[in-house]
Amino acid sequence: MRxxxxxxxxxxxxxMLPRExxxxxxxxxxxxKQLPNIKLIKTPAQIEGIRRAGDxxxxxxxxxxxxIAPGMTTEDIDRIVARETKALGGRCAPLGFEGFPKSVCTSxxxxxxxxxxxxxxxLRAGDIVNVDCTTEYGGYYGDASRMFCIGDVSDExxxxxxxxxxxxxxxxAHLAPYTATLGDIGYYINTYVTQFGxxxxxxxxxxxxxxxxxxxxxxxxxxxxxxxxxLVPGMVFTIEPMVNAGREEYDVRxxxxxxxxxxxxxxxxxxxxTVLITxxxxxxxxx
Numbered sequence: 057m058r059x060x061x062x063x064x065x066x067x068x069x070x071x072m073l074p075r076e077x078x079x080x081x082x083x084x085x086x087x088x089k090q091l092p093n094i095k096l097i098k099t100p101a102q103i104e105g106i107r108r109a110g111d112x113x114x115x116x117x118x119x120x121x122x123x124i125a126p127g128m129t130t131e132d133i134d135r136i137v138a139r140e141t142k143a144l145g146g147r148c149a150p151l152g153f154e155g156f157p158k159s160v161c162t163s164x165x166x167x168x169x170x171x172x173x174x175x176x177x178x179l180r181a182g183d184i185v186n187v188d189c190t191t192e193y194g195g196y197y198g199d200a201s202r203m204f205c206i207g208d209v210s211d212e213x214x215x216x217x218x219x220x221x222x223x224x225x226x227x228x229a230h231l232a233p234y235t236a237t238l239g240d241i242g243y244y245i246n247t248y249v250t251q252f253g254x255x256x257x258x259x260x261x262x263x264x265x266x267x268x269x270x271x272x273x274x275x276x277x278x279x280x281x282x283x284x285x286x287l288v289p290g291m292v293f294t295i296e297p298m299v300n301a302g303r304e305e306y307d308v309r310x311x312x313x314x315x316x317x318x319x320x321x322x323x324x325x326x327x328x329x330t331v332l333i334t335x336x337x338x339x340x341x342x343x
Contacts, residue, residue: 242279
């Protein structure tokens with residue numbers, strides 16, 4: 057979904073955060089490091105709420121993975137997501153967000169993101185599809201997406217899907233509190249992807265999440281190592297690179313102006329995790 061700010065739960069106050077985190081932040085600030093505003097750092101109670109929402113979101117995507125099959129429409133996927141989310145006590149956050157008409161985003165083949173489920177879009181053998189799910193549960197949000205290969209897909213399509221998945225792992229491997237930066241995330245993803253001749257969409261990216269569906273900071277998947285905001289414990293955001301087999305340019309189409317297509321018609325893939333920065337590294341809250 058478009059990373060625009062929403063009304064969210066009250067931001068944490070300094071006294072609600074661990075002293076060790078605040079002390080390290082003060083030391084880094086004295087060194088001239090760029091650090092997050094206090095409101096971007098979640099309290100232990102908020103993290104637990106986001107963790108529960110993320111677990112529900114993961115379970116919804118698990119249901120999609122069990123049922124997705126050739127011959128199914130993307131509208132069928134929407135129904136699975138709506139059914140499972142309701143059964144688990146959550147709410148489909150995309151539904152009605154800035155006018156979005158469905159419960160989930162389903163982006164097939166050359167659709168980069170924000171694909172709108174439809175009875176007219178039938179999944180056929182050879183297709184690749186991204187299912188991007190965001191769940192609100194107990195006032196907190198979990199967000200993740202997965203790629204699915206429908207039936208037998210081409211070697212080209214499968215390689216794109218796997219390279220995109222591995223690019224997320226490359227970024228995760230370098231997450232560390234007080235030393236890693238947002239720029240590192242983009243650096244490692246883009247460095248990995250471009251060696252295969254692919255391109256990363258840089259103007260649509262990840263975002264803070266947890267108290268609202270979209271929060272600061274913006275997480276670009278093209279970056280400079282060691283640059284940008286330093287990551288500190290309590291930050292929660294998504295890593296969700298959109299990787300095109302061709303050029304990175306895209307067009308927004310459709311009467312709702314939601315669906316994003318590769319301009320050159322090449323395939324596109326995306327994987328998304330919600331990630332928490334911890335004192336020792338990171339924790340994946342939804343995948």
